């Protein structure tokens with residue numbers, strides 16, 4: 001296993017958010033939530049200790065496996081592809097997001113983020129997708145900042161838990177229920193029934209997995 005060891009200079013740049021452990025960056029179609037179906041460039045930052053047992057990107061968890069990468073290099077890659085970029089992970093807010101979002105905004109790019117909200121909010125965002133997790137609940141500031149709340153449904157208890165989060169978000173926040181991928185056949189009937197009874201909620205599917213794209 002290759003570990004990215006950092007010298008003091010790199011550690012200082014990571015601390016300042018001028019370098020980030022980059023797992024991957026790719027041009028695809030947003031598969032989930034309010035912007036489903038729109039082409040976007042994804043930046044996946046390594047590092048997460050939230051520990052969702054069903055996480056579909058566990059390879060992201062160990063930040064040491066992903067090379068510290070200069071924000072300018074990340075942004076140059078992104079700007080070539082799309083005017084919309086989605087920052088995801090891992091958990092993006094384990095890192096200082098100010099330099100990355102400043103540099104993307106300077107290029108006129110619209111910036112979305114996928115987050116559990118477990119770490120303090122940093123940077124400036126055009127769209128915040130909050131996907132809360134039981135193991136590490138969101139910081140308070142995310143309930144005000146969220147443009148969409150996307151709750152992953154693994155079993156019927158998650159529907160009640162979803163309503164508890166909906167009570168905390170701002171009034172214009174869109175509400176989505178997304179089946180946990182391995183449990184989709186079991187939970188889809190629960191989700192569809194719930195959404196028809198509670199139409200403020202909408203269904204979100206991981207459409208990229210059906211389309212066979214990243």
Ligand SMILES: C[S@@+](CC[C@H](N)C(=O)[O-])C[C@H]1O[C@@H](n2cnc3c(N)ncnc32)[C@H](O)[C@@H]1O
Nearest residue numbers: 054055056089090091114115116131179180181
């Ligand atoms: C991999 S996470 C990375 C961003 C951040 N750590 C978070 O959890 O929001 C991206 C999105 O995928 C969702 N997700 C992860 N594993 C999933 C699974 N097995 N089924 C459905 N959604 C999943 C997360 O809830 C989140 O909305």
Ligand SMILES: Nc1nc2[nH]cc(C(=O)O)c2c(=O)[nH]1
Nearest residue numbers: 029030031032088114208214
């Ligand atoms: N196509 C596509 N859409 C996505 N929406 C959120 C994703 C994520 O992993 O954060 C994701 C992803 O991994 N791929």
Ligand code: SF4
Nearest residue numbers: 048050051052055090
């Ligand atoms: S918070 Fe996101 S990246 Fe972290 S384990 Fe959960 S789903 Fe995976």
Ligand SMILES: [Mg+2]
Nearest residue numbers: 056057088214
């Ligand atoms: Mg994904």
